[in-house]
Structures are given as C-alpha cells and as structure tokens.
Amino acid sequence: MATASAVLFANALPVLVDVDPETYCINPDLVEEAITPRTKAVIAVHMGGHPADLDRLKRITDRKKLAVIEDSSHAHASEWKGKRIGTFGVAGTFSFQSSKLMTAGEGGVIISNDEKFERQARSVHDCGRMPGEWFYSHFIYGSNYRLSEWQGAVLQAQLGRLDEQTKVRHRNARLLDRLLGKIPGITPQKLDDRCTRNGQYAYIFHVNKKEFAGIATDRFIAAMNAEGIPNQASYPPLHQLHMFRNGEYRKRLCGKQAKERHAFLKRRFPVTQRAAWETVWIPQPALLGDEEDVEEMAASLSKIQKHAKDLA
Ligand SMILES: Cc1ncc(COP(=O)(O)O)c(C=O)c1O
Numbered sequence: 001m002a003t004a005s006a007v008l009f010a011n012a013l014p015v016l017v018d019v020d021p022e023t024y025c026i027n028p029d030l031v032e033e034a035i036t037p038r039t040k041a042v043i044a045v046h047m048g049g050h051p052a053d054l055d056r057l058k059r060i061t062d063r064k065k066l067a068v069i070e071d072s073s074h075a076h077a078s079e080w081k082g083k084r085i086g087t088f089g090v091a092g093t094f095s096f097q098s099s100k101l102m103t104a105g106e107g108g109v110i111i112s113n114d115e116k117f118e119r120q121a122r123s124v125h126d127c128g129r130m131p132g133e134w135f136y137s138h139f140i141y142g143s144n145y146r147l148s149e150w151q152g153a154v155l156q157a158q159l160g161r162l163d164e165q166t167k168v169r170h171r172n173a174r175l176l177d178r179l180l181g182k183i184p185g186i187t188p189q190k191l192d193d194r195c196t197r198n199g200q201y202a203y204i205f206h207v208n209k210k211e212f213a214g215i216a217t218d219r220f221i222a223a224m225n226a227e228g229i230p231n232q233a234s235y236p237p238l239h240q241l242h243m244f245r246n247g248e249y250r251k252r253l254c255g256k257q258a259k260e261r262h263a264f265l266k267r268r269f270p271v272t273q274r275a276a277w278e279t280v281w282i283p284q285p286a287l288l289g290d291e292e293d294v295e296e297m298a299a300s301l302s303k304i305q306k307h308a309k310d311l312a
Contacts, residue, residue: 008252022190025052046075049199074201104151169200179298185211202281213308227300
C-alpha cells in the first residue's frame with residue numbers, strides 16, 4: 001500500500017499490473033502493455049528482497065523515456081548482477097520501519113544520482129526549502145520528513161553490520177531453497193541467476209495445499225506457529241483494499257482522471273491472488289540463525305506435511 005500511496009500522494013494514479021509467477025516481482029511484459037502516453041514512471045518493488053527484472057524494465061523504460069523508481073524497502077544490500085539495487089533507476093527508496101533490514105523504528109531514505117531529482121526530494125522533505133538557500137525561503141510545497149540525528153546514529157551502526165548479516169541471510173535462504181525444494185508442494189520464491197545477493201527481508205514460499213491434505217493457508221500458518229517457526233502472511237492484493245474498492249483513492253486525483261473508469265481495478269490479477277493467499281513468509285530475523293536452525297525449520301515443515309491429514 002505504501003508504494004501506491006506514494007503515487008497518490010503526488011496526485012497521480014498508481015496503475016497496477018500482475019506479478020511474475022516465480023519471483024512475485026512486477027511482470028515486465030504487463031508493464032509494457034500498461035504504458036500509455038500519460039505514464040510517467042514505473043515503480044518496481046523488490047519483493048522480499050529479490051530484485052525485479054531490472055534488465056527488462058530498463059529496456060522498456062529507456063525505449064519509452066520513462067523513469068524507473070526502485071522501491072527497495074525489502075532489499076537493503078540486495079544485488080542485481082553484482083550491482084547494488086536502488087542504483088538502477090532515477091531513485092531508490094529504502095524503509096527503516098521497524099520490521100525492515102535496517103531500522104530506526106520509522107523513517108527511510110531515497111538515493112539518487114540525479115542532481116535535479118535530489119534537490120527536489122530534499123526540498124519536499126524539508127518544508128520546501130532548497131539546499132544552499134536561506135533557511136526561511138520556501139520554494140515548493142513540502143513537509144517535515146526529516147530523520148533525526150539520533151535515528152541516523154542508530155542506522156549508522158546497523159550499516160556497519162549490514163554486509164555481514166546479509167551474507168548470513170542469503171546463505172541460510174539458499175540452504176532453505178535446497179531443503180524446502182525437496183518437500184512436495186512447497187515451492188520457494190525463485191532466485192533469478194542475475195540476483196547475486198538477496199537481502200532477504202523475507203523468505204517466501206508457495207504452498208500447494210493438495211500436497212498438504214487440502215489445508216488452508218491459515219491452518220498451515222497455525223501449524224507453523226505451533227512448531228515455533230516465525231512466519232507472516234503475505235500482503236493482500238492491493239486492488240481489493242477498501243480504498244480502491246470504495247473509490248476513496250479518487251479524492252487524490254484531479255480533473256478528468258478523478259472521474260474516469262479505471263478498468264485495471266476490475267481485473268482479477270491471478271498471480272497476485274496466488275501470491276497473496278497461498279504463500280507464506282519467514283521474516284528476516286529468523287534467517288540470522290545457524291545451519292541447525294534452518295534444518296529445524298525444514299524438518300518442522302516436513303512434519304506438518306506428515307500430519308496434514310490430522311490437521312485437516
Ligand atoms: C514494499 C514497501 N514499500 C514501502 C514501504 C513503506 O515504508 P515506510 O513504512 O518506511 O514508509 C514498505 C513497508 O512499510 C514496504 O514494504
């Protein structure tokens with residue numbers, strides 16, 4: 001919701017497209033189809049830390065002269081072909097909210113190599129001031145989105161540990177890939193060959209209930225809780241949230257756009273449905289343990305499968 005809200009905050013319409021069935025990141029084929037002369041930018045969320053297909057997205061946006069914004073809120077220190085994510089588009093955004101890979105309780109950062117964009121962003125986050133100008137001159141509409149010095153200090157300490165922790169999470173996640181890959185009906189989020197490092201905000205896997213005596217995802221999650229494996233459910237599909245269903249989002253739009261039909265909101269988004277209701281996420285702190293912890297997680301999931309009939 002945060003990604004779509006950022007677009008609405010700018011009084012623009014977030015046009016949604018379905019995701020890739022293997023990585024759960026934005027599907028570039030559908031991006032291409034959704035572009036119209038009114039499109040300004042493409043925002044890709046690097047889901048669970050796994051980068052969206054930046055090669056294909058860049059090819060499309062370069063051809064169409066559109067900006068790419070990388071929502072890297074799940075993906076601190078992830079890499080695409082050896083290069084840090086957040087550096088491929090005009091801007092990369094990172095969240096420091098409490099569940100994230102680096103946190104100051106709340107807050108976030110935008111990175112950019114585009115000087116014009118950077119000045120504008122600094123101005124929005126500092127009440128419309130411009131870097132280098134008199135403190136009491138205000139050029140555009142902005143607000144106070146400044147991170148405090150105290151939060152900066154907390155984050156700086158975490159930045160020092162980020163590489164080491166990312167290595168542990170990436171390594172444990174690859175072990176989970178191998179172990180969970182052997183359990184019939186469990187399909188881990190695919191690791192694209194070009195993802196050279198996954199920050200792994202979450203370890204995402206799909207559960208085919210047919211292999212688990214037909215039990216629903218919430219039953220599966222209850223069994224994981226009973227086994228003591230930390231987990232969280234996936235996000236619900238955006239287009240089904242009240243704000244989009246009841247038309248409230250239109251209040252952020254202007255002119256013709258506020259009144260016209262937004263046909264994409266009537267779509268079913270089948271891959272998103274599958275990702276939302278049939279995947280389970282193991283959150284990042286649980287990936288900081290050792291090999292034995294990971295083996296225990298896999299053994300517990302096998303146990304759930306073995307007893308699925310009783311659970312059903
Ligand atoms: C993908 C994604 N984008 C953006 C955000 C928003 O970050 P923040 O809460 O720091 O605004 C979050 C989570 O909160 C997120 O998961």
